[in-house]
Amino acid sequence: MQSHQILKEHIAKTIALTDDQFDYFFSHFKSQSFKKGQAIIASGDTVEREYFVLDGCLKSFYINDDQKMFILQFAMPTWWTSDYNALYSGVKATINVDCVTNAEVLYISNSDREKLCKEIHEVEHFFRWRTNRGYVASQKRLLSFMNNDAKHRYEELLAQYPALYNMVPKHLIAAYLGVSRETLSRLYNP
Amino acid sequence: MQSHQILKEHIAKTIALTDDQFDYFFSHFKSQSFKKGQAIIASGDTVEREYFVLDGCLKSFYINDDQKMFILQFAMPTWWTSDYNALYSGVKATINVDCVTNAEVLYISNSDREKLCKEIHEVEHFFRWRTNRGYVASQKRLLSFMNNDAKHRYEELLAQYPALYNMVPKHLIAAYLGVSRETLSRLYNP
DNA sequence: CTTAGATTGTGATGTAGGTCACGTAAGTTC
DNA sequence: GAACTTACGTGACCTACATCACAATCTAAG
Numbered sequence: 001m002q003s004h005q006i007l008k009e010h011i012a013k014t015i016a017l018t019d020d021q022f023d024y025f026f027s028h029f030k031s032q033s034f035k036k037g038q039a040i041i042a043s044g045d046t047v048e049r050e051y052f053v054l055d056g057c058l059k060s061f062y063i064n065d066d067q068k069m070f071i072l073q074f075a076m077p078t079w080w081t082s083d084y085n086a087l088y089s090g091v092k093a094t095i096n097v098d099c100v101t102n103a104e105v106l107y108i109s110n111s112d113r114e115k116l117c118k119e120i121h122e123v124e125h126f127f128r129w130r131t132n133r134g135y136v137a138s139q140k141r142l143l144s145f146m147n148n149d150a151k152h153r154y155e156e157l158l159a160q161y162p163a164l165y166n167m168v169p170k171h172l173i174a175a176y177l178g179v180s181r182e183t184l185s186r187l188y189n190p
Numbered sequence: 191m192q193s194h195q196i197l198k199e200h201i202a203k204t205i206a207l208t209d210d211q212f213d214y215f216f217s218h219f220k221s222q223s224f225k226k227g228q229a230i231i232a233s234g235d236t237v238e239r240e241y242f243v244l245d246g247c248l249k250s251f252y253i254n255d256d257q258k259m260f261i262l263q264f265a266m267p268t269w270w271t272s273d274y275n276a277l278y279s280g281v282k283a284t285i286n287v288d289c290v291t292n293a294e295v296l297y298i299s300n301s302d303r304e305k306l307c308k309e310i311h312e313v314e315h316f317f318r319w320r321t322n323r324g325y326v327a328s329q330k331r332l333l334s335f336m337n338n339d340a341k342h343r344y345e346e347l348l349a350q351y352p353a354l355y356n357m358v359p360k361h362l363i364a365a366y367l368g369v370s371r372e373t374l375s376r377l378y379n380p
Numbered sequence: 381c382t383t384a385g386a387t388t389g390t391g392a393t394g395t396a397g398g399t400c401a402c403g404t405a406a407g408t409t410c
Numbered sequence: 411g412a413a414c415t416t417a418c419g420t421g422a423c424c425t426a427c428a429t430c431a432c433a434a435t436c437t438a439a440g
Contacts (some may be wrong), residue, residue, distance in 0.1 A: 068337075084329070117315065124311065124314050125308075128317055132321050136274055138325060138329055139262060142328060142331060143252050145336070146260045147260060169386080169388090170388070171387075179427070180427075180429075182428080182429080183428075185389055339396070340396080359416080359417060360418070361416095372418095373398070
């Protein structure tokens with residue numbers, strides 16, 4: 001499927017744009033291919049773009065002072081990702097984004113998104129709802145962290161993304177769950 | 191200060207409305223007083239409104255099956271709160287909101303907010319940015335949970351809201367940090 | 381084929397924080 | 411001002427998970 005069509009169907013779930021409007025909207029995106037392991041945003045970068053995944057899987061993650069990795073999000077097809085704090089506030093990136101698998105993405109610059117939001121009211125509506133959903137999801141995950149143990153969170157994750165199990169190495173799943181890879185290993189090999 | 195003025199100054203930080211536009215916007219809000227301890231949203235409710243705090247302090251929290259409380263947010267003056275999952279999706283509340291102190295709030299219905307967002311492009315922009323900031327804050331808190339121990343999170347909280355220390359009982363701070371009140375007590379009485 | 385790097389399992393041991401139990405002090409209510 | 415309730419501290423013990431160490435596969439590059 002064409003990237004044009006993938007994005008169009010994704011947008012159409014939230015707002016109704018005419019074909020001309022969508023073509024104009026789409027003209028602000030560029031596509032790019034990445035290889036497995038390749039970095040898209042590195043800590044310290046100036047972040048100017050956000051990414052829409054067409055194919056493959058990205059991860060956004062934080063590396064702490066002890067070089068330990070914490071994964072905020074796996075971005076699958078039709079997911080958006082970036083270091084939003086850096087993108088919105090203009091500060092340097094503290095979050096990294098790279099490729100778990102080979103990946104195809106569309107990207108749009110922060111300024112083009114803002115321009116489109118201003119020009120087309122419906123587009124602003126779309127981005128408001130996208131963030132609304134992200135906010136609710138983020139609060140749910142926070143609650144799960146406070147409330148549930150690692151085993152419970154692991155089952156939750158697999159229920160939500162069965163594909164992940166055979167797609168990404170276990171130490172990345174551990175980094176998403178916030179446990180050590182050893183503990184994760186013991187969870188399903190008791 | 192009048193509630194009209196408090197909301198006006200809050201909104202003006204993000205968007206520019208004419209006086210007439212703001213008056214129209216404001217006409218969709220109603221004010222309400224609550225006593226300390228009073229419930230605003232209870233788990234199981236249908237949620238139709240979101241709340242803007244004028245004075246006092248609210249908390250939004252989750253109660254798990256063991257009757258253990260987890261605080262998502264303390265809402266201070268000029269903060270917004272609700273069960274956003276319930277509000278946006280029309281499902282029953284799973285989050286509770288009540289008053290840590292006596293409180294004055296403004297509230298607006300979900301349908302009036304959506305109507306205003308449609309009628310006034312700038313208003314939609316305001317709510318998009320409000321959620322953007324909330325999303326970034328929520329991700330930061332999630333990272334802090336994964337990365338830092340309870341003592342670190344406690345110091346972070348006090349740095350961010352020094353007022354809380356003398357305003358809310360310690361067991362609520364513990365419920366925000368995701369530790370038991372005993373552990374919190376031992377953190378600052380070593 | 382061969383070597384180097386990932387990936388995963390598993391034992392031994394350490395620790396942050398939970399739970400239970402009890403005591404004290406400070407508000408509240410009648 | 412007595413009777414309750416809420417807030418807070420603290421000791422004893424328990425548990426989930428981290429860390430360290432080592433072995434076994436598996437994969438990819440030369």
